[in-house]
Amino acid sequence: DTAVSQTPKxxxxxxGNDKSIKCEQNLGHDTxxxxxQDSKKFLKIMFSYNNKELIIxxxxxxxxxxxxxxxAHLNLHINSLELGDSAVYFCASSQGTGETEAFFGxxxxxxxx
Amino acid sequence: xQSVTQLDxxxxxxxxxxxxxxxxxxxxxxxxxxxxxxxxxQGLQLLLKYLSGSTLVKGINGxxxxxxxxxxxxxxxxxxxHISDTAEYFCAVSEHGGYQKVTFGTGTxxxxxx
Numbered sequence: 001d002t003a004v005s006q007t008p009k010x011x012x013x014x015x016g017n018d019k020s021i022k023c024e025q026n027l028g029h030d031t032x033x034x035x036x037q038d039s040k041k042f043l044k045i046m047f048s049y050n051n052k053e054l055i056i057x058x059x060x061x062x063x064x065x066x067x068x069x070x071x072a073h074l075n076l077h078i079n080s081l082e083l084g085d086s087a088v089y090f091c092a093s094s095q096g097t098g099e100t101e102a103f104f105g106x107x108x109x110x111x112x113x
Numbered sequence: 114x115q116s117v118t119q120l121d122x123x124x125x126x127x128x129x130x131x132x133x134x135x136x137x138x139x140x141x142x143x144x145x146x147x148x149x150x151x152x153x154x155q156g157l158q159l160l161l162k163y164l165s166g167s168t169l170v171k172g173i174n175g176x177x178x179x180x181x182x183x184x185x186x187x188x189x190x191x192x193x194x195h196i197s198d199t200a201e202y203f204c205a206v207s208e209h210g211g212y213q214k215v216t217f218g219t220g221t222x223x224x225x226x227x
Contacts, residue, residue, distance in 0.1 A: 004156075041201055043157075043217040056214055090156055099145045099164045099207075102215060104156030 003027050006091045006105035013081055014113055021076045021108045023091030031055075032074035033102065034066060035090040043090070049074055081112045115140040115206050119218035126194055127226050134189040134221045136204030146187040147205040147215070148178055157203060163187060174198070199225045 006023040013019050025032060033056075034046040047066045048056035054066070063079040074091060088109050092102040120135045138144060145164055149157040161172025168180040178189045187204060204218040 041151075041220045041222075043203065043220070045214065045216075048214065092156075099162075101147055101149075101159040101162055102157075104158070106156045107154075 004091055004093055004103050004105040006089075006108055008108060009106060010109050010111075012111045012113065015081055015083060017081050018077070018079045019081060019110070020078070021089055021091075021110075023074050023076070023105060025072055025091075025093040025103070027093055027103060029093040029095050029103070030071050031094050032068065032071070033092040033094075034074065034076050035092060035104075037088040037090060037107070039087070047074075047076075078110075081110075083112050086110055086112045115144065115208055115214075115216050117204050117206050117216055117218035119202075119204055119221050121221050122219065123222045123224060125224045125226055128196055129193045131192050132190065132194050132198075132223065134202050134204075134223065136187045136189065136218060138185050138187065138204070138206045140185075140206060140208055143209040144206045145209070146178075146180060147207075148172065148176070148187070148189050149203045149205060149217075150174075151201040151203065151220075153200070160189070160202070194223070194225050196225050196227060198223060 004025045031050045033048045037043045046060050049068045052068045065077045068074045088107045090107050091105040094100045094102040116139045118137045126132045147162045148160040151157045161170050163170045163180045171177045201220045205215050207215045
């Protein structure tokens with residue numbers, strides 16, 4: 001029943017590793033997002049895809065690469081993980097127009113050691 | 114570019130007391146406004162939103178917010194809080210037209226004291 005689901009919920013990994021976070025939504029939305037929430041709870045958009053096309057790409061290191069195989073999925077791959085990448089990453093989806101709210105997943109807590 | 118300012122990072126309030134969480138925004142065009150709530154270890158969920166029309170918007174869990182265009186504010190209020198309202202609250206804005214790019218404020222931690 002989960003509207004926006006992301007896996008894994010927790011991810012602990014060493015510096016330099018490559019990892020992926022998966023996200024799926026069953027709401028039929030055409031827009032999906034990745035947000036990063038830091039330790040101070042500040043929430044910042046990283047990427048947005050509309051119908052598998054990248055439409056928002058904020059200032060994010062090239063080590064972060066989103067991939068959208070279809071409009072229901074948006075995965076996030078991170079290369080060469082750094083300590084500063086530790087955060088909670090949220091996937092979200094919406095119908096894509098400005099007046100519709102975003103539906104969020106439960107978050108993936110990434111800890112880089 | 115749009116921006117959102119939440120003036121209070123933490124708001125302690127006693128149970129059954131009223132609360133107001135402040136939010137101001139900046140944008141060169143018309144905006145849509147949202148309040149989201151984040152309970153510990155969970156994602157964000159929508160409390161309420163303002164699109165157009167009546168400036169007083171009612172949301173879930175007894176919350177309401179008032180849009181004030183002249184003051185560019187969208188403050189969130191509840192007349193009587195419960196312990197279960199303890200959470201982080203985020204104000205957000207998106208601009209009319211184009212694809213949705215939502216900008217979030219820095220959040221206000223509401224701490225309800227028994």
